[in-house]
Amino acid sequence: MNSVNSENRPLYLRADFKVKKPTVRFYVKIGFLALSIGIIDVILFWGGYNGVLRVGILSFVKVLCGLFILILLFRSLKLLISEGRFYLLILRITLALILVFYLFSMRGNRSPFVLGAKARIFNSIDPIRVQTWAEEEMARANGDEDIFISTKELPTLVKIDSWPQLGAYIRNKAIDRHVDIVWGSGVFGTYGIKVGTPDFTLANSTLWKPGVYFYTAL
Numbered sequence: 001m002n003s004v005n006s007e008n009r010p011l012y013l014r015a016d017f018k019v020k021k022p023t024v025r026f027y028v029k030i031g032f033l034a035l036s037i038g039i040i041d042v043i044l045f046w047g048g049y050n051g052v053l054r055v056g057i058l059s060f061v062k063v064l065c066g067l068f069i070l071i072l073l074f075r076s077l078k079l080l081i082s083e084g085r086f087y088l089l090i091l092r093i094t095l096a097l098i099l100v101f102y103l104f105s106m107r108g109n110r111s112p113f114v115l116g117a118k119a120r121i122f123n124s125i126d127p128i129r130v131q132t133w134a135e136e137e138m139a140r141a142n143g144d145e146d147i148f149i150s151t152k153e154l155p156t157l158v159k160i161d162s163w164p165q166l167g168a169y170i171r172n173k174a175i176d177r178h179v180d181i182v183w184g185s186g187v188f189g190t191y192g193i194k195v196g197t198p199d200f201t202l203a204n205s206t207l208w209k210p211g212v213y214f215y216t217a218l
Helices: 002-008 024-050 053-074 077-083 086-105 112-124 127-140
Strands: 147-149 165-171 178-185 189-195 206-209 212-216
Touching: 024 053, 024 112, 053 086, 053 112, 077 086, 112 189, 112 212, 127 178, 127 189, 127 206, 127 212
Parallel strands: none
Antiparallel strands: 147 165, 165 178, 178 189, 189 212, 206 212
16 A cells, blocks of 8 residues: 555655756756857847848747757756756746747847847947938928939948948838938848938837937848
8 A cells, every 4th residue: 555655656755766966968958059049149249230141040040049948948847846856947947937038038129130230330320410411312302202212322421331231212201201221131131220300200210319210120
């Protein structure tokens, strides 16, 4: 009767129970994958700052590293519960929540690539001069149709060396007329600045100065 009851008990209540410590290999895997995510973020920031769009594919590798970490953290939870190692259970769940929060928070306008691109634009372009140029272009523009300005026609004050630029648009159709200066590509996405008068406002973007906004469509 006692042997039956012993078999039905959780592992940590059995007389012959011995705690199994996580192997060094487990910690090495977690550490390597976490370090890989950090390195990828650094490369993405560098790519954004230097206009290297191809590094954007590393975002998928970053997500895969995160998924592998979650699999490693969760695959032995049942064993931890049966062995009564609740401190490790809480630790793993906490690490998983931190990882998920980090991956979800570093997206969109907070992604390393976008942060790098924004830093380069803010360091390379004078928003006051660009706004003056944009207001002059809008004053010369006639009609209700959007007007495209090719990269060759753009002044150097709205160009960044080695960055792939798609040109600019005078958005006459918009409720608030503005000039849209665009970098990037049709494949990897676009980002840039939208410039209008000081009263111009734009949602879902980063205010640089009144009437000048950084935005991304990556």
